[in-house]
Amino acid sequence: MAGSEHLSRREFILGITAAVGAFITAAIGLPALDYLIAPALTGTSSDAWIPLGKLDGFEVGKPILSTFTRSKVNGWEKTVNSYGVFVLRKSQSEVVAFSNVCTHLGCRVNWQADKSQYICPCHDGHFNIDGQVVAGPPPRPLDTYATKVENGILSIHFQES
Amino acid sequence: MFKKLFAWLDEHLGLNDLYKAVLDRPEPKGNWWNTLGSASLFLFVMQAVTGIFLTVYYTPSPDHAYDSIQYIMNVVPYGWLIRGIHHWGATLMVLVVFIHMIRVFVTASYKYPRELTWMVGVGLLIMTLGMGFTGYLLPWDQKAYWATTVGTSIAGTVPWAGPIIEKALRGGPELSALTLSRFFAAHIWMIPALLGGAIGIHLYLIIKHGESQFPEKQD
Numbered sequence: 001m002a003g004s005e006h007l008s009r010r011e012f013i014l015g016i017t018a019a020v021g022a023f024i025t026a027a028i029g030l031p032a033l034d035y036l037i038a039p040a041l042t043g044t045s046s047d048a049w050i051p052l053g054k055l056d057g058f059e060v061g062k063p064i065l066s067t068f069t070r071s072k073v074n075g076w077e078k079t080v081n082s083y084g085v086f087v088l089r090k091s092q093s094e095v096v097a098f099s100n101v102c103t104h105l106g107c108r109v110n111w112q113a114d115k116s117q118y119i120c121p122c123h124d125g126h127f128n129i130d131g132q133v134v135a136g137p138p139p140r141p142l143d144t145y146a147t148k149v150e151n152g153i154l155s156i157h158f159q160e161s
Numbered sequence: 162m163f164k165k166l167f168a169w170l171d172e173h174l175g176l177n178d179l180y181k182a183v184l185d186r187p188e189p190k191g192n193w194w195n196t197l198g199s200a201s202l203f204l205f206v207m208q209a210v211t212g213i214f215l216t217v218y219y220t221p222s223p224d225h226a227y228d229s230i231q232y233i234m235n236v237v238p239y240g241w242l243i244r245g246i247h248h249w250g251a252t253l254m255v256l257v258v259f260i261h262m263i264r265v266f267v268t269a270s271y272k273y274p275r276e277l278t279w280m281v282g283v284g285l286l287i288m289t290l291g292m293g294f295t296g297y298l299l300p301w302d303q304k305a306y307w308a309t310t311v312g313t314s315i316a317g318t319v320p321w322a323g324p325i326i327e328k329a330l331r332g333g334p335e336l337s338a339l340t341l342s343r344f345f346a347a348h349i350w351m352i353p354a355l356l357g358g359a360i361g362i363h364l365y366l367i368i369k370h371g372e373s374q375f376p377e378k379q380d
Contacts, residue, residue, distance in 0.1 A: 031239035035214060038238050075218070075236075076228035 044072055046160040052097075055154045058089045063111045063118075063129065065100065070158070084108060085145060085156060086118065088129065097145040097156045098131045104138040118142065182368060189374040194268075197261035198367070201285075204254040205360065208292075211247040212349065219299070221345035223338050226301035251293055258289050269380075270373040278366040281359055288356045295348035301341060309344070310336055 007015070034041075052066045063086040071080040084100035098118070100108045107122035117134060118127040126135040131142035145156035171177055218237060220229040233240035262282065265271055271279035298309040313336075317327030332339030 031242055032214060034238040035240060035243055036217060076225065076232040 039075075046070065046072065046158065048158050049148070049155040050158050051153050051155045052085065052087060053154060054152050055089070055095065055149050056152060058087050058095070058154070060089045060091060062113075063088045063098070065111065070160075083158075086111060086142075087154065095147050095149070095154060096130075097147050099143040099145065101143065102138060103133075103140045103142060104136070109142070186368065186371060188372055191372070191375070194264045195372065197257055197264055201254065201258050201261055202360065202364075204250055204257060205356070208247060208250050208254060209353065211243050211250065212353075214243045215247060216349060221299065221342050223301060223341055226299065226341060230300050251296060255289055255293055258286055262286060268373065269376050272373075274370050275366070275373060278363060278370065281363045281366065284359050285356065285363060288352050288359065291352050292348060292356070295344045295352065298341060298344045299348065306336060309340065313340075 048070075050068050052068070058064050066085045066087050067082055068085070069080050069082045071078050073079070086098040086100055088096045088098065090096060100118075102109050102120040102122065102125050104120060104123055104125050107120050109118040109120045109125070109127065111117075112119050115126075116129055118129075118131070119125070120136070120138070124136045125133070125138040127138065127142050128134050131144065133139075133141060145158065147157070148155050167176070215233065218229055218233050218240070220226060230244070233244055235241075265279065265282070294312055298305045313327050313330045316330055317323045319326055328334060330340075330343075331337070332343045
């Protein structure tokens with residue numbers, strides 16, 4: 001009844017219907033959301049030392065692009081990703097390994113010997129030979145890998161989470 | 162605030178008129194058998210929603226179809242639920258649509274002025290069966306493969322045009338990747354588009370003519 005402080009039958013039915021509807025929506029909606037975003041919630045991590053070859057094979061003072069591949073299972077399929085590392089041997093014993101992934105938006109940088117810079121073709125980001133940003137939009141220097149030399153073989157520490 | 166917003170929307174969309182015409186229309190005395198059309202509509206919407214969700218992971222290629230479904234069933238959270246609803250909902254929809262048709266026949270609701278509603282409804286039944294037939298192949302397992310081999314062979318027994326129909330359905334002389342991708346296209350784009358349009362016409366006709374009175378003894 002309108003104006004009455006008691007719930008009318010119509011209001012009661014309306015409230016029950018809304019409550020049951022909300023429950024069903026949540027019971028179906030939350031699993032559905034989980035179904036959609038599941039790949040974002042599960043991660044595979046990878047941690048390995050990757051041998052790149054004899055240290056003596058790298059010329060001193062000149063960045064050399066070295067590549068390797070890693071495979072992992074994404075969904076029902078094995079995906080093989082390739083990675084590039086610029087190995088810069090600064091002296092006989094000192095070596096730095098830069099990732100060739102531009103720190104701006106993830107394109108791959110190229111070494112341009114005439115300019116002595118790594119240049120990203122996507123948005124014209126420039127890095128000097130030590131990976132520092134010289135020009136363009138990159139927010140930070142090129143990422144580096146930890147390196148080690150064992151029995152004359154150069155390895156880099158590959159980590160991915 | 163909400164009242165103002167609603168008033169503005171109502172003024173531009175005619176929500177109240179729409180509500181009166183669609184949901185608040187006078188109904189003859191009926192029973193639960195009259196709810197099967199709404200149940201069919203609900204199942205159609207449910208199949209559409211779960212089907213869209215399945216396409217997020219399903220891959221219509223012979224190399225990946227089976228594996229992608231195994232992935233949905235065993236790895237993706239609630240994948241078993243989404244696919245389970247789609248699988249059982251499909252069977253239920255065929256059943257409910259069929260019983261709905263029987264109800265309309267028994268209560269003679271197909272008579273003047275509702276003949277066109279019946280004719281469109283026959284189309285809806287055929288398209289529902291078409292959805293079942295095309296969806297059955299998508300898991301690309303033994304049952305799917307041989308069911309489609311048999312089904313398309315049956316289509317091939319049509320006099321004169323049979324071989325062309327069979328090849329058109331299969332996308333070639335035998336079942337292949339082409340069969341799978343064209344069944345997928347039919348299952349998620351072509352038939353649902355036609356089905357959705359036909360449902361719109363079916364509902365318009367129901368709203369236009371109202372629901373039929375159950376026949377009395379003297380009828």
